[in-house]
Amino acid sequence: MEDFLKKVEEKVAIGLVGGSDLHKISEQMGFPRGIGVVHKHKYVFSENGLVAHKNGELIHKQSIQNEVGEEKLQRFINFSLRYMADLTLPVKRGTFIEFRSGLINVSPVGRSCSQAEREQFNAYNQEHKVREKFVMALRKEFADFGLQYSIGGQISFDVFPKGWDKTYCLRHVLQDGFKTIHFFGDKTIPGENDYEIFADERTIGHSVTSPADTMQQVCELLQMTSL
Numbered sequence: 001m002e003d004f005l006k007k008v009e010e011k012v013a014i015g016l017v018g019g020s021d022l023h024k025i026s027e028q029m030g031f032p033r034g035i036g037v038v039h040k041h042k043y044v045f046s047e048n049g050l051v052a053h054k055n056g057e058l059i060h061k062q063s064i065q066n067e068v069g070e071e072k073l074q075r076f077i078n079f080s081l082r083y084m085a086d087l088t089l090p091v092k093r094g095t096f097i098e099f100r101s102g103l104i105n106v107s108p109v110g111r112s113c114s115q116a117e118r119e120q121f122n123a124y125n126q127e128h129k130v131r132e133k134f135v136m137a138l139r140k141e142f143a144d145f146g147l148q149y150s151i152g153g154q155i156s157f158d159v160f161p162k163g164w165d166k167t168y169c170l171r172h173v174l175q176d177g178f179k180t181i182h183f184f185g186d187k188t189i190p191g192e193n194d195y196e197i198f199a200d201e202r203t204i205g206h207s208v209t210s211p212a213d214t215m216q217q218v219c220e221l222l223q224m225t226s227l
Contacts, residue, residue: 001211001214001215002029002030002040004215004218005040005041007224008218008222008224009041009042011222011224012222013042013043013173013178014041014042014043015041015042015043015044015045015169015173016029016037016041016043016044016045017045017048017049017166017169017197018045018046018047018048019047019048019103019105019150019152019158019166019193020046020047020105021046021047021051021098021100021101022035022037022038022044022046022047022051022053023035024046025037025044025046026038038053038056038057039056042054042055043169043172043173045166045169045172047100047101047102047103048102048103048158048160048164048165048166048168048169049102049166049168049169049170049171049172050062050063050064050101050102050103050160050164050168051101051102052169052172054172059172060172061101062101062102062164063101063102064100064101064102064103064104064160064161064164067161067164068145068147068161072145073104075142076104076138076142076145076147076159077097077104079138079141079142080096080097080106080138081096081097083134083137084096084106084108084134087108087130089108089109089121089124089130090117090120090121090124091109091113091117091120091121092108092109092110093109093110093111093112093113093114093117094110094111094112095107095110095111095112096108096110096111098111102160102164102168103158103159103160103164104158104159104160105156105157105158105159106134106156106157106158106159107155107156108121108130108131108134108155108156109121109155110155111155111156113155118154118155119154121154121155122154122155125154131151131156131157132151132191134157135149135151135157138159146161146162147159147160147161147162148160148161148162148163148164148165149191150165150191150192150193150195151187151191151192151193152187152192152193152194153187153193158193165193165196165197166193166194166196166197167196167197167200167202169197170197170200170202170203174202180204181202181203181204182203182204182205182206182221183197183198183200183203183204183205183206184206184208184214184217184218185197185198185205185206185207185208186207186208186209186210188205188207206221
């Protein structure tokens with residue numbers, strides 16, 4: 001995939017957007033010791049673009065704490081911790097709530113779980129809808145907080161002010177004059193964390209199922225031969 005993206009970047013500008021913080025995105029992209037990923041692509045948008053890098057330089061940073069306020073954040077966190085304390089799951093590990101610059105990540109199983117435990121919870125959640133029920137409870141309890149919930153990945157969901165989904169990153173590329181923006185994501189149905197940017201009228205959305213499928217669709221779009 002890294003070799004493929006190098007070829008793609010000879011033809012178009014690439015922006016990488018994810019809900020995770022910059023260190024996690026760097027780790028996912030093969031930079032386990034730091035934030036080297038910001039030097040790999042023209043744009044790197046961590047936390048949905050609330051933390052934005054262009055050509056390796058930080059160009060924007062927003063804070064959920066400033067937007068929501070400490071009192072409401074603590075009420076939300078306290079409720080979430082009490083809710084998770086009453087859950088019985090196949091396993092529970094650590095880091096159930098991760099506070100990031102632009103969002104709060106909530107993980108009923110805990111983000112410190114192993115890969116095997118991650119897959120175990122994912123299978124359990126598909127049957128019991130743990131995350132979906134949790135989000136429903138939060139929507140009811142904090143209906144007046146102006147929060148948005150997005151389920152992505154295998155073990156957690158993100159919480160952020162309305163409008164701070166992945167469409168937030170679009171402002172950074174639109175102000176640079178880009179007219180055509182293609183988005184590729186695998187969580188593109190309503191309620192999942194790619195849906196808003198996938199369906200946004202400012203993008204051309206592509207739903208993908210795997211790295212191989214992503215490469216094939218990009219090749220077809222750019223009339224490239226696959227590597």
